[in-house]
Amino acid sequence: MRTQVLSTTQQQKSLTEKFEKLNLVSELLKTIAASKDLNTLLSSTLARTMQFVGARSGFVALLNEETEMLEVMSAVALHGDPVESGKTRLGEGIIGEVAAANKPRLISPGKELGASNQTLMAVPLHIGERVIGVLTLEDSLDGGFREADLELLSIVGQETALAIEKAQLYARMETMSITDGLTGLANRRYLEQRLAEDMR
DSSP states (O other), X not given: OHHHHHXXXXXXXXXXXXXXXXXXXHHHHHHHHHOOOHHHHHHHHHHHHHHHHTEEEEEEEEEETTTTEEEEEEEXXXXXXXXXXXXXXXXXXXXXXXXXXXXXXXXXXXXXXXXXXXXXXXXXXXXXXXXXXXXXXXEETTSSOOHHHHHHHHHHHHHHHHHHHHHHHHHXXXXXXXXXXXXXXXXXXXXXXXHHHHHO
């Protein structure tokens, strides 16, 4: 009887976790669909995902294909803690290896980071086989990330990659609409928009 009660409790807990994950993914999809601004999209996605899995900090680094460097585009930390910034070469360090191999990584306390108690999970952001960046969460508030957390982060990463591509395309189209394709200078439409804004 006690075994059945424990089994039922575990099943309820598992179902609750699955429902909460679906709810998070649903909310993120709504945010992604509505957002055209890359910075807003990334910071919002990081904050919600960090809150859900219990991470102290997180960042998104995007790959600059010309320099083969991963450049941090957005970083969020709880309680004003210092956040990751800077660049990492493709293939170097944990983040660079995740991007180069196009495979997620989960690091527990004391493993791969020496005696450090740091926990970390990183997933590649990719469109098909083309890696465009890495989404990373650090320092679990619950003593360590689980495989289930990594699976969730992978789903979030897939949707985020598509949203990044959409936001970048929107920004390029916006730029093209107000600049001359031949000279790269502001076109008549841009000048008319600015004149209308200044007249208000």
